[in-house]
Amino acid sequence: MKAATIYERKDKLYFHSSSKTTAGVWVITAPVLAVDKENTGEVGRALRECLAASREGVSHPKSFTDLFHPVLELAGVKSFSTFVKSAKCIEVETSDDVTVTLIPTRNDGVDDGFAPLPYKTEATLSSDEALGSVVSAALAMAE
Template sequence: MRAATIYEHAGMLYVHSSSKTTVGLWILNAPVLSMDKTDVGEVGRAIRECLAASCENVPHPRLFTNLFDPVLALAGVKSAGGFLKTAKCVEVETSGEATVSLIPTRNEGIKSGLVPLPGKTVSVIGSDDELGSAAIEALATSE
């Protein structure tokens, strides 16, 4: 499986790849991209680029303190709490097939995190524009 995450914060989108460590945890990895949500083609291209960079069996980190820093740096935010306080999020998954699943989440705050809303999952097969449009719609259904 390949995975990525999309965040909407302060009118901008942030997309990053996720990879599975040797002990089975998913962590953020490059690339980390930002874009305006009005360019649906660019959103779709960014999602595909991040999915392509996703892999499994990456070394498990010894420290988890700075893993989210690339997103914070792009957003110009100093803390994960400040970013996540108002962020919307969609998890992205694919099994290497043409279908990409977009899973909206509910933001339950810094302590409880972002909880997937599987009943709102959207599956997409199509162009970058179609994937980008579906991602924007999935963000709109995130809570």
């Protein structure tokens, strides 16, 4: 399986790839990207790039402290707490590199993070424009 996460904060979308460690834990991995949320073609391209970079069997980190730091840098904020206060999030996964599942989440705050909502959207990895439109629709369902 391959996975990525997309956060919406202000007028930007922040993407990162997720990879599964040798211990079975999903962690943030490169690339970490920021895209104007109105540019649907770039949104689709960024998602496709993050999914392509997702791997299984990456080294398990010794520390989880700074894993989110690249996202914070792109957003221009110093803490996860500040970032989360105004963020929406969707999780994206694919097991066949053809169809993606987008899972909107509910923002439960800095202590509890993002909880998956029961609304899932299936889409094909077709054009970047079409994929970007599906991302926008899924983010509209996130809370």
